[in-house]
Amino acid sequence: FQNTHTFYSDDKDDTCILNFTWVNYKMEPGNVSIASQSGTFASHINFVMEELDLNMNKCISVGNESNIDICDCLEYFEMDEFTDVILLYIEEVKRGRRFIELVKRIVPKKPIIVLYVGGSEGGAMAVSSHTGSMAGNDKIFNALFEQTGVIRVYTLQELMDTAALFSKMIPKNILPANNRIAIVTNAGGPGATMADKASRLGLKIPQFSEELQKDLKKFLPHTAQGDQASNPLDYTFSIDPTTYFKRVPKMLAKSGEIDAIVAYGAFGADFFSYRTVGKKILESPKYKKLIYMYTQMFEAAVDSARRIIKKYKIPIVYVNLMGHWQDEVIEYLNKHGFPTYKYPHEAVNALNHLIQYGVFLQQTQK
Amino acid sequence: FQNTHTFYSDDKDDTCILNFTWVNYKMEPGNVSIASQSGTFASHINFVMEELDLNMNKCISVGNESNIDICDCLEYFEMDEFTDVILLYIEEVKRGRRFIELVKRIVPKKPIIVLYVGGSEGGAMAVSSHTGSMAGNDKIFNALFEQTGVIRVYTLQELMDTAALFSKMIPKNILPANNRIAIVTNAGGPGATMADKASRLGLKIPQFSEELQKDLKKFLPHTAQGDQASNPLDYTFSIDPTTYFKRVPKMLAKSGEIDAIVAYGAFGADFFSYRTVGKKILESPKYKKLIYMYTQMFEAAVDSARRIIKKYKIPIVYVNLMGHWQDEVIEYLNKHGFPTYKYPHEAVNALNHLIQYGVFLQQTQK
Numbered sequence: 001f002q003n004t005h006t007f008y009s010d011d012k013d014d015t016c017i018l019n020f021t022w023v024n025y026k027m028e029p030g031n032v033s034i035a036s037q038s039g040t041f042a043s044h045i046n047f048v049m050e051e052l053d054l055n056m057n058k059c060i061s062v063g064n065e066s067n068i069d070i071c072d073c074l075e076y077f078e079m080d081e082f083t084d085v086i087l088l089y090i091e092e093v094k095r096g097r098r099f100i101e102l103v104k105r106i107v108p109k110k111p112i113i114v115l116y117v118g119g120s121e122g123g124a125m126a127v128s129s130h131t132g133s134m135a136g137n138d139k140i141f142n143a144l145f146e147q148t149g150v151i152r153v154y155t156l157q158e159l160m161d162t163a164a165l166f167s168k169m170i171p172k173n174i175l176p177a178n179n180r181i182a183i184v185t186n187a188g189g190p191g192a193t194m195a196d197k198a199s200r201l202g203l204k205i206p207q208f209s210e211e212l213q214k215d216l217k218k219f220l221p222h223t224a225q226g227d228q229a230s231n232p233l234d235y236t237f238s239i240d241p242t243t244y245f246k247r248v249p250k251m252l253a254k255s256g257e258i259d260a261i262v263a264y265g266a267f268g269a270d271f272f273s274y275r276t277v278g279k280k281i282l283e284s285p286k287y288k289k290l291i292y293m294y295t296q297m298f299e300a301a302v303d304s305a306r307r308i309i310k311k312y313k314i315p316i317v318y319v320n321l322m323g324h325w326q327d328e329v330i331e332y333l334n335k336h337g338f339p340t341y342k343y344p345h346e347a348v349n350a351l352n353h354l355i356q357y358g359v360f361l362q363q364t365q366k
Numbered sequence: 367f368q369n370t371h372t373f374y375s376d377d378k379d380d381t382c383i384l385n386f387t388w389v390n391y392k393m394e395p396g397n398v399s400i401a402s403q404s405g406t407f408a409s410h411i412n413f414v415m416e417e418l419d420l421n422m423n424k425c426i427s428v429g430n431e432s433n434i435d436i437c438d439c440l441e442y443f444e445m446d447e448f449t450d451v452i453l454l455y456i457e458e459v460k461r462g463r464r465f466i467e468l469v470k471r472i473v474p475k476k477p478i479i480v481l482y483v484g485g486s487e488g489g490a491m492a493v494s495s496h497t498g499s500m501a502g503n504d505k506i507f508n509a510l511f512e513q514t515g516v517i518r519v520y521t522l523q524e525l526m527d528t529a530a531l532f533s534k535m536i537p538k539n540i541l542p543a544n545n546r547i548a549i550v551t552n553a554g555g556p557g558a559t560m561a562d563k564a565s566r567l568g569l570k571i572p573q574f575s576e577e578l579q580k581d582l583k584k585f586l587p588h589t590a591q592g593d594q595a596s597n598p599l600d601y602t603f604s605i606d607p608t609t610y611f612k613r614v615p616k617m618l619a620k621s622g623e624i625d626a627i628v629a630y631g632a633f634g635a636d637f638f639s640y641r642t643v644g645k646k647i648l649e650s651p652k653y654k655k656l657i658y659m660y661t662q663m664f665e666a667a668v669d670s671a672r673r674i675i676k677k678y679k680i681p682i683v684y685v686n687l688m689g690h691w692q693d694e695v696i697e698y699l700n701k702h703g704f705p706t707y708k709y710p711h712e713a714v715n716a717l718n719h720l721i722q723y724g725v726f727l728q729q730t731q732k
Contacts, residue, residue: 038555044687082704091558117558122565125560126598154566155711156559156687183492189404192457192483192492193522199488199679200520247519321410321522342414344520 030055031082032167033072033108036089041115045160052164052341053334057082071095074102078110085166087159088114091127093105100144107149108364111166115159116141117121149360151353165317165339165350166357172337174315176259179352180204182252183232186239186265190319190344191232195261197348203355205231219243228340230258231258235350239267241294245301246308253312259353262347266318266340268329269295299328302336309337315354317347396421397448398533401439402455403428407481411526419531419700423448437461440468444476451532453525454480456491466510474730475513477532477723480518482507515726517719524715531683531705531716532723538703540681542625543722546570547717548618549598552605552631556685556710557598560628563714569721571597580619585609597624605633607660611667612674619678627720628713632684632706634695635661636640664695668702675703681720682714 021043032164034056036042042061049056058080060073070088077083086106092104093099103112117123119138145152152157169175181203185191196203208216208231216229223239228234238244244263251259281287309316318340333340341347400422402408408427415422424446436454443449452472459465469478483489485504487706510593511518519525535541547569551557561571567637574597580594587604594600604610610629618624635657647653675682684699684706699706707713 036555038553040555040687041554044553044556047688065678089555117557120562120565122569122571123562125556125565125571125596126554126561155563155709156556157709157711187404187406187410189402189406189455190410190490190522192404193481194491196483196486196489197521199486199491203488205488205491230491313436321406322413343521343523345523 028055030167031080031084032056032084032087033060033080033083034076034089034164034254035060035062036087037065037068037070037091038089039063041089045156048157048160050094052160052339053331054160054164054167058151064342065094070321071098073100074099074106075110076085078106083108084170085163086110086112088112089159090114090115090116091118091123092124100148102279103144103148107363111170112150113159113166113353114145114150114161115154115156116152117171117271121181125232133311149364151357151359153353157346161339161346161350162340162353165315166356168337168339169315169354172310174313175361176315176355177358177362178204178259179355179359180206180260181355182246182258182261184235184244184248184252184261184263185232186235186244186267188234190264190321191234193339193346194264194319194344195232197345198352201348203232203267203348203352206257207231208233209255210255212251215247215251219247241268241298241301245298246304249305249308249314249316253308258314259358260314260351261316262319262351263316264319264344265308266320266329266333266338267299268332270328299332302333302338306337315351317341317351319344319347370629371420384533391428394421395448395535396423397450398422398453399426399443399446399451399627400423400453400455401426401428401436401443402453403431403436403457404455405429407455411522414523414526417527417632419697420530420533431460435460437464437468438477440465442473444472446469450476450536451529452476452478453529454481454482455525456480457484457489464502465514466514469510469514469516477536478516479525479532480511480530481520481522482511482518488557492670492691504557515723515730517723519719523712527705527716528719529706531681531720532566533701535681535720538676540675540679541727542679542681542721543724543728544625545721545725546572546624546626547721548574548627548628550610550614550618550627551598551600552610552633554600556630556687557600560685560710560714561598562631563711564628564718567714567718568719569714572623573597574623575621578617578623579600581617582614583651591660595671607634607664607667611664611672615671615674615680615682619674619680624680625724626717627682628685628717629682630685630710632686632695633705635665636694665698667700668704672703681687681717682730683707683717685713 032054034042039061042059062068062070062073070093072092077086106112118127119141140310142152151162153162179196182207183191183194208229213229216233220229220235249261252261305316316338318338319331320340321342330340340348396418402409405427408425428434428436430437436456436459443452472478482494485507485606508518517528519528525530547564549571550556564571574595579595582599586595586601599614615627618627671682684704686696686706686710696706705716
């Protein structure tokens with residue numbers, strides 16, 4: 001390897017961890033592998049990975065590809081039983097014809113998510129000074145990606161966010177076949193923001209049937225806007241975990257009217273911290289008991305959600321702006337299979353890519 | 367107020383803090399104020415604000431505007447001596463004519479940054495169920511914003527990121543009059559990613575003059591790509607704080623060839639943690655002395671950078687992917703006036719908006 005400093009590998013039996021980088025990472029074997037023309041994107045990313053509960057299997061930095069290139073990595077990841085999701089950071093593709101052959105063959109089996117930066121004028125200029133490559137044309141790459149079902153992202157954050165979702169959904173084969181999403185929220189603003197983003201990405205936010213609305217209305221709190229069970233489904237101020245994590249997802253998933261769910265307001269028992277209820281109340285025995293009960297309800301409801309997404313093959317992603325404060329909840333959700341993001345648009349973006357991949361597979365398998 | 371739960375105010379003398387929300391925030395008086403048609407975006411955001419070292423002065427949630435509306439808030443913020451930067455979360459504008467009058471009058475004095483979600487099909491639908499508003503047309507709003515110099519953002523993250531930058535630069539009157547940026551990086555991938563993003567936003571990444579290149583080359587490490595002092599300026603593997611925070615910014619700022627700087631790799635002494643050099647080495651007296659010296663160099667260099675941006679009116683923003691690990695460095699930079707972001711595109715986005723505002727003022731004052 002030239003111009004590269006990363007290569008490590010985790011195996012499922014945890015017996016073979018190789019880390020050739022200069023950082024002693026906390027590593028857990030994951031199911032996502034990356035081949036990158038930047039060493040940084042195969043090493044500095046570990047800290048955002050931790051936050052997103054995203055674990056890698058293999059990280060290969062190919063640098064300027066003096067001996068091994070992106071195509072070699074693709075061939076390796078294709079066969080590697082530990083890799084479910086393939087990430088690429090690309091500045092240019094040297095063996096174009098081979099690359100097309102490979103992605104065509106691999107995408108129907110494993111998703112490929114690409115951050116390609118060589119397509120713009122500024123990107124091309126930078127790339128030529130970084131790896132000495134001639135960069136390509138955005139339009140040609142977009143056509144290639146679209147035709148072969150490769151997922152293109154435009155920022156490193158989008159790459160990480162999307163990988164976190166794919167990493168959790170692909171092994172369970174939870175892949176939407178269509179683009180109808182339900183937006184669930186316990187606060188109006190984030191609901192509107194997610195609807196705005198989803199709409200700009202071309203996702204459908206269908207109105208629910210009268211039958212489904214009737215069911216959903218049963219659990220709407222009186223604080224919800226206008227007493228409507230519309231989409232976005234707004235149950236402002238509700239903090240009942242059984243409704244939020246179990247009843248509503250189940251009704252939506254069963255209905256057959258939507259293909260994916262994005263939900264704002266993933267609150268757990270940490271919500272009732274010294275910052276909201278005060279230290280004095282928090283430490284009273286009565287309150288401690290309530291928190292314990294709430295936690296039990298929360299965990300049972302999340303367990304139900306886990307079974308719901310598996311049974312109905314409907315992905316759910318959560319959003320919680322209060323990352324700092326709610327870390328335990330976010331960790332719990334992530335560990336139980338639900339990618340949880342800080343900002344509303346991150347969740348919608350990642351979900352959009354999962355839908356894109358699901359729809360592609362659906363269409364090509366026809 | 368109806369459908370609202372937030373109103374608080376911090377004064378510079380720290381004697382008057384009102385917090386009517388249900389959360390006991392850690393509040394420091396800042397110079398940014400927000401008027402929001404979503405209570406969530408005036409309350410749940412405090413946690414991301416903490417991360418970004420963004421402090422509010424007034425947060426007003428106007429809900430569905432049953433008595434006070436966005437225009438009233440604008441009038442108030444216009445006169446308020448503690449407010450330097452105005453943020454708005456808008457689903458619709460009820461008094462359109464008055465809104466136009468106000469933003470026209472205010473923008474030349476104080477920047478207004480708007481997250482407007484009512485312009486897309488999905489946004490409009492959600493908005494009508496949230497505050498019962500009729501949403502407007504994206505094109506009309508974009509034309510209005512462009513004509514009046516209002517900064518439009520599309521995500522909450524962009525709103526927060528941009529506010530963090532404006533909050534630090536506006537009081538010092540650091541406003542680029544043109545859109546030529548220098549990209550500085552100690553890793554090729556992030557440099558290329560930032561160049562790609564900047565180019566897509568229409569920013570210029572000019573090549574440096576031969577004279578400037580000659581100066582810049584003096585401090586390029588041998589690990590830099592191709593021994594070039596091109597833009598992006600890539601000095602891969604350099605961890606010399608004096609070069610990174612002082613020499614390079616000074617040469618760039620003095621040159622008159624660029625209007626703003628974005629820099630990846632804001633490493634400080636925390637870089638040499640147990641994760642990179644190991645606990646044993648870290649705790650040796652010799653090493654401790656080295657860390658101490660490095661910290662002195664780092665702090666002196668950041669102090670120089672602070673004087674450079676003030677003197678030449680050239681903003682610098684930093685990026686460090688390793689947020690978790692480098693919190694002290696990020697906090698130090700933020701506290702000394704340098705907004706520091708996790709992802710490369712966040713920094714470029716925020717900088718683009720500052721340039722947009724600076725160029726608008728420049729053009730209208732002609």
